[in-house]
Amino acid sequence: MRATKRLFKGTVAVLMCIVTSILASGCWDQREFSDIAVVMGIAVDSSEEKKQELTVGVQVANPVPYSGSSGDSGSKEAYSDFSGSGNSIFEIIRGITHISSRRLYHAHNQIVVFGSSIAENEGIRRIIDYFLRDNEMRYNVLLAVSEDKATEIFSAGTNYEKVPAQELAELIENQAANSCSAVCTLIDFAKYGTSVGATALVPIVKIKEAAETGKDSGEGSSSEKSGSSESSGDKQSPQKSYEVTGAAVFDGDKMVGKLSEEETRGALWVRDSVTRAIVRAQTEKLQAEIEVFNCRTHVDAKINEEGKAVAKIRCEVYSNIAQVSDSGVKLDTDTVKKIAEACGGVVKEEIEKAYEKSVEIGCDIFNLGEKIKDKDLKQWRKYEDDWKQLYKELDLQLDVNINIEDIGNLSSNVQWRETDEKNGNEKEEKQ
């Protein structure tokens, strides 16, 4: 009898475990790969015809068998584009189910591109809200602003990746190597956009025509293009490629201005977002470029007794010498020091330029307000409403310290033989 009771208890326990495990599983949405279309990028534009209406382009990666597997699917495109228009982004994205046989799957979305028209005129509040609420959307999806119509941005071909949206996303991420453009994820945007003392900087992207690429490739003058210029000689590469030019400044959810590449970096120095950069400076003897590999910025911002905002910014920059114009010059301590000073001046100048531009736009692109808030919440509450005015009259005290850790593999100075008139071919530098 007791044993029967125990058996009953045991069975109930087992059954309960099974039932709860089934009921408690929130992810009862089993789906195979063949049911989903993996969204790689979304572009949002305001509609041309009607106000308040949106046009949304969605780029979906097609499951194309990679090389090695047989089949006739070689001709299949690696991606397909869907687009729709309507009053809300949710409506449009759901509407795509009518034209796509597979349900859109957003968890692997790489990038969301906004047309500059919608960003400037209407603001992107309601779109961001949908992305933040949707449980499939990742918070670390990249945001970008397109100079032209966003829905056309994914039409450029690819150089490396199979899907243009992916290539664009990677291009933006790799800009960190030069720190000439901001990287802004969805959660960053939400964080900065909702704060008075901070500003979201979103990279501006555009399609670059082939002719332009070809012209640039020879010079290599603009460092951020090196990636694309290398491949421009390749016949397989498409006629178009992407380019990131500066950053869009968002006041809240509205785009209010643009920063050039130089100004963007100026802002990033202060925002402590520079990871790698190249700084070029001219001393009296030579022109030098340093390669920054680490930068730590300490910002001490406060509002003093007179009610004036003061920001003491100290940049500790760690770098190597990447290149000097004349290998014959001995890089002794003095010379290195001079190079460091000159580069410090350049960095300072960039920051100042960025500040001037930000005053013009009227946005705290240095996120100084956040710093004050972190330090003294009471004070910040008092001055919060006047912050924009205070920022314009900011007392900016810059202290840029460039540490040159290494002068490169070429440790001794090298004297080049003077160019002969007969034999005029230049020798390449060893480095």
Place this chain on the structure above:
Amino acid sequence: MARKHEPLRWLLSLLKKRSDERFRGKGKQDEPAKEIVKSLDSNVTTLQALFHGSEDLKIRFFEFPYAAAEKGSSPQRRAALIFVDGLADGKILSREIVEPLMYGSGKDFNASDMKAIKTTMLAVGEARSAKDFDDAVFACLLGDCIMFVDGFADCIIIGAKGYDKRAIKPSDTEMSVRGPKESFIETLRTNTALVRRRIKNPELCFENLVVGRQTKTPVSVVYMHNIADEKLVKEVRRRLKSIDIDSIMSSGYVEQLIEDEPTSVFSTVGFTERPDVLCAKLMEGRVGVIVDGTPYALTVPYFFIENFQTSEDYSNNFISVSLIRFFRYAAFFISTLAPAIYVALVTFHHEMIPTSLLLTMSAAREGIPFSAFFEAFFMIIVFEILKEAGVRLPQPIGQTISIVGALVMGEAAVSAGFVSAPLVIVIAFTAVSGFVVSSLSSPVLILRFVFLFLAGFLGGYGIAVGIIVLIVRLADIESFGYRYLSPIIPFNMRDQKDTLVRAPLWMMRTRPHLLARKNRVRENNPIPPDDN
């Protein structure tokens, strides 16, 4: 020790009760043991009757002089040697028993009684007397020889075992690169000798029992008297004695009849083919059971971590061994969980796959008619069938199987679009990993299916629930009074030196605390060993 609250166990115990009632009394045909009488002919007839006239029972009558010759011929005494042909060594019989007796002068012999004959007349190593036929018959069956002498009401059992046995060969199942290569054979005595040769110490004990109502299989309990816990030895003895079965064909029978958790897929009794492994386990305070007729000795208690230890571990550098041990644990998890994780990722958690991998995988799955779950399920079954086909096949045909299996099943199934290539990779990797910890291969196979079902229906959540239930269940299992997961659950810091990593030999100063309570110190080396 038995926990009644488990439904399965309870059902089993019900069944057991029923069968006990049904068979009680029928099995044992205990007739009173027949006494040996004085008449030689009568004794021989009785014995023949006991063997039902079996052909291989050989009887050799002879006469021998039992006193010095006085008038021409010595007084003769009739005797008979009885042995089983093929078990007893004919040479020993003729050279050591019959010859000295028959051609001896008889004057040195004292044949007044059996004891005197035994002590003065037999030139063999082992001789003892027996009073009844049970003893005599059993000795006969073990390969010994019985000698009846006319006029005496007892017999002498002469050790003359000389049956054919297999040579001692390197182990087939537990390979070794550096360690000793000998392995057990089917003969119990040889096996005990192999152990004794490694432990030259009177503390090493062999206790013999006979198991199997019909087969009467000798079983030897082996332990170190000064290390093993008496309670453990007692428990092993008790369980062996309580076995009531007609036949023991291999030590696997014994294992199943003495293990704590017959309903668990995890075995709580270890087995080894290698004497050195058995000796090492004895030195840790474990008890071994050697069954006649099986080249595998059993060891108890058996813990989960022992599946991941090999004899080679102690011959090699401890750092590399620790790393390899980590691989073994990893292989165990892979072989259990890889198909389940694959199915969970593919059907539930697409967001957990890196984007480029997702694209590759979804491309590979394009056009596959089955869901990932059924695909994995079928492929595991196909692999297991191939494996089962290969295991028991002669070598030349085995190759055909692997070619058919690998090429036709694998390659053709992928190119025909029945299964996706990533899945074939996952299943292949799972299968290969399964061979790393071979002693766990059967539980792993079952768990693989269980986890596959959980993953197919509940995704990663199901896998997590499954792992929790598995760990709870494993922690609940006992092996001869010790927790199966010890020394991890319950945790014992001092015993960790041979679990996840293997400590250097000079640091393993004490035996496992749980097992060797009465004799803890294993060594007393300086740490680390110095020069002198």
